[in-house]
Amino acid sequence: xxxxIPLMVIIPITAAIILNALGGKNSAVKTLSFVVAIVLPLIxxxxxxxxxxxxxxxxxIDNGNLLSSLPSFISNGSLSxxxxxxxxxxxxxxxxxxxxxxxVGFLAIFTTINERKRISxxxxxxxxxxxxxxxAMLLSDxxxxxxxxxxxxxxxxxGIILSSNxxxxxxxAMKYMILGSIGGPILLTGIGFLxxxxxxxxxxxITYVIKNGIIDPYSPVFLFSFGLIxxxxxxxxxxxxxxxxxxxxxxxATPSGSALLQALSVVIFISFGLxxxxxxxxxxxxxxxxxxFSLAGMILSITMALIETDLRRIIGxxxxxxxxxxxxxxxxxxxxxxxxxxxxxxxxxxxxxxxxIGFGVILQLTKTSDITKLGGLIEDNPKISIMVLLGGFAxxxxxxxxxxxSKLMLIQSALKANFPELAIIMILVSIVTFMTxxxxxxxxxxxxxxxxxxVEKSLVPRSTIFAVGVLLIICIVLGLIPDxxxxxxxxxxxxxx
Amino acid sequence: xxxxxxxLIGILGSILALAQRDLLKAAILTGISGGCIAIxxxxxxxxxxxxxxxxxxxxxxxxxxxxxxxxxxxVDKDD
Amino acid sequence: xxxxxxxxxxxxxxxxLIGLYAAIFLDNIIKKIIGLSFIEEGANLxxxxxxxxxxxxxxxxxxxxxxxxxMANSAYPLPHALVLTSIxxxxxxxxxxLAIAMVLYKKHGSLxxxxxxxxxxx
Numbered sequence: 001x002x003x004x005i006p007l008m009v010i011i012p013i014t015a016a017i018i019l020n021a022l023g024g025k026n027s028a029v030k031t032l033s034f035v036v037a038i039v040l041p042l043i044x045x046x047x048x049x050x051x052x053x054x055x056x057x058x059x060x061i062d063n064g065n066l067l068s069s070l071p072s073f074i075s076n077g078s079l080s081x082x083x084x085x086x087x088x089x090x091x092x093x094x095x096x097x098x099x100x101x102x103x104v105g106f107l108a109i110f111t112t113i114n115e116r117k118r119i120s121x122x123x124x125x126x127x128x129x130x131x132x133x134x135x136a137m138l139l140s141d142x143x144x145x146x147x148x149x150x151x152x153x154x155x156x157x158x159g160i161i162l163s164s165n166x167x168x169x170x171x172x173a174m175k176y177m178i179l180g181s182i183g184g185p186i187l188l189t190g191i192g193f194l195x196x197x198x199x200x201x202x203x204x205x206i207t208y209v210i211k212n213g214i215i216d217p218y219s220p221v222f223l224f225s226f227g228l229i230x231x232x233x234x235x236x237x238x239x240x241x242x243x244x245x246x247x248x249x250x251x252x253a254t255p256s257g258s259a260l261l262q263a264l265s266v267v268i269f270i271s272f273g274l275x276x277x278x279x280x281x282x283x284x285x286x287x288x289x290x291x292x293f294s295l296a297g298m299i300l301s302i303t304m305a306l307i308e309t310d311l312r313r314i315i316g317x318x319x320x321x322x323x324x325x326x327x328x329x330x331x332x333x334x335x336x337x338x339x340x341x342x343x344x345x346x347x348x349x350x351x352x353x354x355x356x357i358g359f360g361v362i363l364q365l366t367k368t369s370d371i372t373k374l375g376g377l378i379e380d381n382p383k384i385s386i387m388v389l390l391g392g393f394a395x396x397x398x399x400x401x402x403x404x405x406s407k408l409m410l411i412q413s414a415l416k417a418n419f420p421e422l423a424i425i426m427i428l429v430s431i432v433t434f435m436t437x438x439x440x441x442x443x444x445x446x447x448x449x450x451x452x453x454x455v456e457k458s459l460v461p462r463s464t465i466f467a468v469g470v471l472l473i474i475c476i477v478l479g480l481i482p483d484x485x486x487x488x489x490x491x492x493x494x495x496x497x
Numbered sequence: 498x499x500x501x502x503x504x505l506i507g508i509l510g511s512i513l514a515l516a517q518r519d520l521l522k523a524a525i526l527t528g529i530s531g532g533c534i535a536i537x538x539x540x541x542x543x544x545x546x547x548x549x550x551x552x553x554x555x556x557x558x559x560x561x562x563x564x565x566x567x568x569x570x571x572v573d574k575d576d
Numbered sequence: 577x578x579x580x581x582x583x584x585x586x587x588x589x590x591x592x593l594i595g596l597y598a599a600i601f602l603d604n605i606i607k608k609i610i611g612l613s614f615i616e617e618g619a620n621l622x623x624x625x626x627x628x629x630x631x632x633x634x635x636x637x638x639x640x641x642x643x644x645x646x647m648a649n650s651a652y653p654l655p656h657a658l659v660l661t662s663i664x665x666x667x668x669x670x671x672x673x674l675a676i677a678m679v680l681y682k683k684h685g686s687l688x689x690x691x692x693x694x695x696x697x698x
Contacts, residue, residue, distance in 0.1 A: 071644070144658050151665045155672055162676075170680050171693055174605075177673045181612040182599055184669070185619035188662060189592070192619070195655060196626045500580055504587040511591060511614050515598050520606050527610050534591075534617050541584060541628045542635070542651035546659050550620070553667050558613055561667075565674040566606060569681040573604045 004047035005090045005139065006054070008098060011036065011043070012132030020125040030113050033124045037109045040131070041102040044095045057085030078214065083202040088139040091495070092488030093342060097267065098135060100346055100474070104263045104353045105131045107467040108256040111357060114463035115256070115364075123163045127260060130156035134267040143191055143275055144201040150187070150236060153268060154180045157249065157261055164254045172252045175245055179235060187232030193225035194279070206279050217282060226280050230289065233276060237269040238320050239297040239327065247301070247316030255360020256467075258312075259353035262319050266349045269323055270342065273330045277338070278496065287333045291422070294327025298429050305436050311359060311369040314440055318433060319352045322395065328426065329410050332417050339490045340409035346485060347402045347478065351395045354471040358388035361464060362444055365456050371440055376449025381460050385445045387468045392441060394475045396434035402478035409486075500540045507533030518573050520566045528559035584625040591618030605677045605687045609670065616666035620659045627652040 015036040022029050051058075060067050060080040067075045074080060109127055113119060133149040133156065140146050158173045158180075195201055197219070198209050210217050233239075238246025246265070250258045273290075280286045301321030305314045326348070329341020361384050362377060363369050378385045394401035397408075407430060414423040478485065507530045514526035531554025538547035591614050598611025628651055635653035637646055677687070684692050 148661055148665060151669065155669060158672060158676075170676055170683065174673070174676050174680060175693055177669070177676060178599065178608060178612065181669055181673065182596070182615060185592070185615045185666075188619045189622055192623045192626060192655075195623070195658075199652070199654075201654075201658070501583060504583060508587060508590050508594070511594050514610060515594070515602065515607055520604075523607065523610060527613065530591075530614070531617065534621055537584060537587070537621065538624055540580070541624050542632055543624050543627065543656045543659070544634055546620075546624060546656050546663070549660055549663050550617075553663050554617060557667060558670060561671055561674055562606065562610065565678055568678050569606070569687055573607065573687070 002048055002050040002052055002090075004043055005050070005052040005088050008040075008043050008047070008139065009088075009132050009136045012040065012128040012135065016125045016128035016132065019121040019128065022121040024118075024120060026118055029119055029121045029124055033109055033119075033128070034113060036128070037102075037106040041099055041106060044090075044098040044102070047090060047095070049091055049095070050089075052088040052090070053083070054086045054088075057083075059083055078208065078212065081208060082200055082205045083141070086145050087141045087202065087204075089141050090139060091492050093492040094138055096485050096488055097138060097270065097342075097346060097349075100349060101134070101263055101267055102131070103470070103474070104349060105260060107353065107357070107470060108260040108263075111256045111461070111463050111467050112254070114461050120163075123160075126156045126159040126163065127257075130160065130260060130264050134264045134271075137271040138267055140271075141204055142202050143194070143206075143279075146271060146275065147184070147187055147191060150232075150268065150272075151180075151184050153264055154184070154236075157264060160257045160261060161249055161253050164252060164257060166252045169252045172245070172248045176249055179242065179245060183232050183235035186228050190225045190228030190232065193221050193228065197221055197225070203275055203278055210279070210282065223283070226276075226283065226286070229276060233272045234293055236272060237265060237323055237327075239293045239323070240300050243297055243301050243317070243320045244304070247304070247313060247320050250316035250319060250356070251310065251312035255356050255363065258316070258360075259356040262352045262356065263349050266323070266326075266345050269326060270345050273326070274496070277330055277333070281333060287331050289331075290327055291331035294324040294331055295422075295425065297321065297327065298324030298425075302429055302432050302436070306432070309371050311362065311371050311374070311440060311444065314371075314436065315352075315355055315359060318395065318436065319348070319355075321429070321433070322348045322352070324429075325407070325410060325426065328422060329413065332413055332419060332422070334413055334417050335490065335493050337410065337413035337417065338493045338496070339486060340406055340413050342489045342493070343482070343486055344403075344406040344410060347394070347406050347475075350471055350474050350478075351391055351403060354391040354468055354475070355388065355395065357464060357471075358384055358391060358468045359444075361460050365458070365460075366453060367456075368453075371443040373450060373453060374444045375447045375453065376445070377455070378445040379449075380455055383465060384460060384468060385441075387465075387472050389441060390472055391468075391475065392434075392437040394479070396437055397430045398434070400476075400479045402475050402482070405479055405482040405486075500537065503533050503536050503540070506530075507537070520571055520573055521563060524559045524562035524566060527562060528555050531555045531558060579630060581625055581628050581630065584621065584628070588618045588621035588625060591615070591621060603688050603690055605680070605689050605692065606674075608689060609673050609677065612673065613666065613670055616662075616670075620662055620666070623655040623659050623662070627655040 133152040136149040137146045161173045197215050198206050298321050301317045305317035308314050326341045326345045329337045394403040397403045411423045510526050510530035514523045517523040535547045535551035595611040595614030599608050632649050632651050635650040680692050
């Protein structure tokens, strides 16, 4: 059923607009957002693989009647293979990634609905708008379409930050917005250069033109467009020098908000990264540049995480550092490494959502996130603490959880591609991640409780336990049976290169 | 000939806007450079875009800026 | 006399540079935001300039034109469609940024970026 493909974008955006109009009507907002959030993960499951051309504008070569009526320089030339309208492609990667994205989105929305007594339609608007926009980015085959939804995703991310009750949220939002307003037009200029060379913004067309030698891939204009688009990419995903602002963004939002923010970032990372790989992978230095920035991101973030004392900042830095692994996989550039990177991205989406929601309970109960003031919380909520511990193990790559499988694949691919030093760095960083995680776990849960720490006696909401539990089950299942997703990913990557 | 004059006015308007100490004047000058870009779009064979840009760049953005300045402070003290 | 397209390219480049200068080096937040709007407008102008064709016509197909002549003489309409979207997006981001700036002014009583954004631990 190919008609379902555009619905994955249309349903969240329509729901967002209706929710915004509903505004303060509490029960209506709750019901509608719950229903839409539970329907969303089903759509990628029942939809078939295939393409969707908006307005029926398929490439001319698929349309025999029209083609024969056109002049010969169109019907015989490469123009006949070009995509006229916006096209969405829905394959194995999109199916799996969107399913898990919508699951994380559902859990974030579900916990938000249950945590708050009054829920505003505007907040739900932002969450659904973010989900819809990154879905469009992942599905789209059109780099300008991706840019538009990237801007929308930035605005909804800023809105999600602003709806928390942190003191510094406006400052962080302002910085993120200023950087975003610089990064967005720069990305647009890069797309403009590509458009000037090729005459189309469709990624498939651009790769076709390059592969057939119609344009010179070493021309300065092409290299310049790479620079500009790459800048937009590192801004959007928080590789250095933007890792501090990105982790600040995570730490300012509410726990379920940050879980969603990180999920959005991972999907933006993967969709732009794949676009860059498809367009520019034949340039000699592209892989090295991606590897350099990813390595810098991993190492800088993990060092910052070691010296921070704020719980949410530490998790934010760990999350940004984990993004570096995906970048490394893209940078090595073999089939195996890209598959491993996609798997790592999927795992990260799930694990960081688990950690953000799980550690959010601490903030809720104690109203502080400074690890020097915390301690002994394992008596108060043992269930959550065990689940968070397992989530942290998954992030650091302890077998048999899913983080272990993807990191093992990444290390194997680095060794096979003759980059043993990268494999060593990956192992080292993952050891340091483990150490940092154990440090914060000890500080928050195990060490004796400080006398001046007041813990609210209210129960942890069942919805939070449910959310963390579901995410943990996904972690374990993916860790035990990685072939569920890896096969689809490797088929997708095989078609890509 | 007219396009070069329009470009010059647009660039000068943007530089002058940033050099103003009175922020309200800066907002109005932003409108001038936005309007110049709209005229340039017309010259560059894009009349439909020129209409949108004339409304957004020459009217809506300066009004937004002026509203924000009205709610905050008018003089750029710390320059 | 240089041709119109080159002059417009230079113009868009100078808009982007002026905007970047303002967004990075000026201290007042409102001026930073004005700079951001200049970057946005420069990028739009760049895209429109790509579509320009010297001595061409507006890309509207009127009855009586032959398709071959139209294809040889009209400007390229794709960037026009892209820029329309981009202008609206730019206005939206600007409005959100201005709204945040107003809240920050209420909180700090100043529009100076170094006072508002500088001294908190980033």
